[in-house]
Amino acid sequence: MVDYAKKLEKLLEITIKQQASDLHFSVGHPPVVRISGNLIPLLKEPILTGEDTKGLVQALMAENDFTRFLDKKELDLSYNFQDRARFRVNTFFQRETIACALRLVSSQIPTIKELNLPDILNDFTKATQGFVVITGPSSHGKSTTLASLIDSINHSQAVHIITIEDPVEYVFKDDRSVIEQREVNRDTLSFANALRSTFRQDPDVIMVGEMRDPETMAAAITAAETGHLVFATLHTNSASQTIHRIVDTFPSEQQQQIRAQLSGSLLGVVSQRLIPRLKGGLIPATEIMMANPAVANLIRENKIHELPLVIETSADNGMISLNRSLANLVKQREISLENALNYSLSPTELKMLTR
Numbered sequence: 001m002v003d004y005a006k007k008l009e010k011l012l013e014i015t016i017k018q019q020a021s022d023l024h025f026s027v028g029h030p031p032v033v034r035i036s037g038n039l040i041p042l043l044k045e046p047i048l049t050g051e052d053t054k055g056l057v058q059a060l061m062a063e064n065d066f067t068r069f070l071d072k073k074e075l076d077l078s079y080n081f082q083d084r085a086r087f088r089v090n091t092f093f094q095r096e097t098i099a100c101a102l103r104l105v106s107s108q109i110p111t112i113k114e115l116n117l118p119d120i121l122n123d124f125t126k127a128t129q130g131f132v133v134i135t136g137p138s139s140h141g142k143s144t145t146l147a148s149l150i151d152s153i154n155h156s157q158a159v160h161i162i163t164i165e166d167p168v169e170y171v172f173k174d175d176r177s178v179i180e181q182r183e184v185n186r187d188t189l190s191f192a193n194a195l196r197s198t199f200r201q202d203p204d205v206i207m208v209g210e211m212r213d214p215e216t217m218a219a220a221i222t223a224a225e226t227g228h229l230v231f232a233t234l235h236t237n238s239a240s241q242t243i244h245r246i247v248d249t250f251p252s253e254q255q256q257q258i259r260a261q262l263s264g265s266l267l268g269v270v271s272q273r274l275i276p277r278l279k280g281g282l283i284p285a286t287e288i289m290m291a292n293p294a295v296a297n298l299i300r301e302n303k304i305h306e307l308p309l310v311i312e313t314s315a316d317n318g319m320i321s322l323n324r325s326l327a328n329l330v331k332q333r334e335i336s337l338e339n340a341l342n343y344s345l346s347p348t349e350l351k352m353l354t355r
Helices: 004-017 050-060 063-072 119-126 142-156 191-198 214-225 239-248 252-265 293-300 304-312 322-331 337-343 347-353
Strands: 022-025 032-035 038-041 074-081 085-094 097-105 130-135 160-165 178-183 205-208 229-234 266-276 282-290
Touching (some): 004 050, 004 074, 004 085, 004 097, 022 050, 050 085, 050 097, 063 074, 119 142, 119 282, 130 142, 130 214, 130 239, 130 252, 142 160, 142 266, 160 191, 191 205, 191 214, 214 252, 229 239, 239 252, 239 266, 252 266, 252 293, 266 322, 282 322, 293 304, 322 337, 322 347
Parallel strands (some): 130 266, 160 205, 205 229
Antiparallel strands (some): 022 097, 032 038, 085 097, 266 282
C-alpha cells in the first residue's frame, strides 16, 4: 500500500530543492515542476494514476476540506510544509479525475529591491489613504509584490493591517504593525463580507487578495475613500484595462459615480510580467501609473484611452510604460528581444524603442 503522505513529502522536497515555482499532479503524467517558467516532468517518478492523485490530495488536506472539495469539485487552500515552506494549493477535477497545482510560497517576504521592482513602488507604502491596484496575468508575481508592500509598512509603521486572502499565502510576523490575516471560507464567507466588516475593525491598511465581483470592488473603493490605505490585485494587462475592468463591472447607471470615486481615491496601478532572464530565473517588467491631476481628470471624463500617453510622457513622476520597461531590460541584456516582443502589448512600438 502506498504511503501518500511520504510520497507527498518527497515531491515537496524536490520542488524546494530545485527552486521550482510550481508542482503539478495530473493523471497520466509523472509529477511536473515549473522552473524559470518551463514545465519539467519528474521522469524518475512513476506516472500518476487516479488513485495516486486522490491519495496525494487527501494527504494535503484535513478530512472536512476533502469532503468540501468533493462537494465543490475545486478548492483553494494553503499548505504548511514542516514550517519550512508554504504552498498555495488549487485542487480540481478534470475528466472525472483529481488534479492539483501547488505554488511554492517563500517563507521569507522579499523587499521591493530584492524583487527587482522600481523603488517608486515604496511611495505607495507612505500614503495614509488611497487605492493601489497590482495587476497582471496569473502567476506573474502579483501576490508577492503585494506582500512586499505590506511587509514594508509592517517594518516601518505602527498601524493596524487586515488582509483578506483566498488562501493565505505569505504569513506576516508582526513587527511595528498589528496584522490580522483572514482567509475566505475559513475566517470569512467572502471577500465582500470581510471587506464590509473591516469598517468596524479599525484598520489603517487593508489588503484584498483579489477583486472578483462588483461588491468587493465597490467596498474596496469606498474603504479607500473613507480614510484607509487599500491594496488589491486584479487580472488585467495594463493600467487603462484595469480602469475599464473596474468601471465596466458595474451597471451603466453607476459607472459615472465609480469613475468619480476612482478619480479621487486611486493612488496608482502597477501592471507586471515575469520575463525569463538570459542568465536564468525571471525578472519583472512593469507598467507603472501614478495618479496625478491629469490621470484623475482622464478617469473622471472617461478618456481612458489617453492614459497610455500620460504614462509615456510622465517619467519624471515615476511612471513607466510596459514597452519602455521591456526595452530597458533588453538594453541591459537581462532579457531577449524575442521574449520582450512576446510579452509586449504593442510589439511594433517596442521594436522602435529597442533600435
